[in-house]
Amino acid sequence: MDAHQGAVGSEPAAPSASTVTVAVLVFNQARFVAECLDSVAESAYPLLEILIVDDASTDTSVAKVQSWRNDHPQIPTRLIARPSNVGVPANLNAALRGAQGRYVALVAGTFGLPAGRIEAPIGRSTRNRTRMSVTAAGREAVTTFAVQQVFEAGELPGPASLIAVELHTGRTHQIRVHLAHVHHPVVGDPTYGRPAQPLAAALGLTRPFLHAARLAFAHPVTGAPIDRSEPLPADLEAALEQARRLAGNG
Secondary structure, X not given: OOHXXXXXXXXXXXXXXXXXXXXXXXXXXXXXXXXXXXXXXOOOOXXXXXXXXXXXOOXXXXXXXXXXXXXXXXXXXXXXXXXOOOOHHHHHHHHHHHOOOEEEEEEEOOOOOOEEEEEOOEEEOOOOOOOEEEOOOOEOOEEEEEEEEEEOOXXXXXXXXXXXXXXXXOOOOHHHHHHHHOOXXXXXXXXXXXXXXXXXXXXXXXXXXXXXXXXXXXOOOOOOEEEEEOOOOHHHHHHHHHHHHHHOOO
């Protein structure tokens, strides 16, 4: 199947591994940016990506970053160079949109593979401008996933899968759109997950079962690394326990 038709790839990623994106915001920090990146590179994350957002520096910050990237080809590094200075909040938002992190989702159905990759461009829906959709006119979007647990139908309205998800691009609603596109909508998603509504009702879900389990980035002012790992909220944990009970998973 063509990748732009939303193919689920056959190259599995290790289910237990997750990429941590550390975002570094830069403005006229040529003297210190290499030292900062060295510190990030020495972190203990097994899978690390560094995302650098330069806020239209007027010194040699970008050149220093490029030099550091050339000296560390083994570390995935992305650079977003802003054409104009927009300040810390806007750049932090840009960095967070670009961060991969790790998400957990409960989706309808089961997969034929333990892991996969979805490549399909995403853009504004031409039928409903409040929604996003897979469209040839959209921007590149890549999502990878690994199956964590499968719930056979049992007393459920249908089977479901708990998956770990990583973003390799930062499109609006990307996870929800991509999973719906490959016919595995997020359970409880009122916008893209209508086929999964019976599952949501059975599990008592009133919102999408999609949780940001881990995110890391550099503090936009101090540069200190911030690492957030969040357990499932109580309502999602209760839905998961209900799925296990109804599916007979113990």
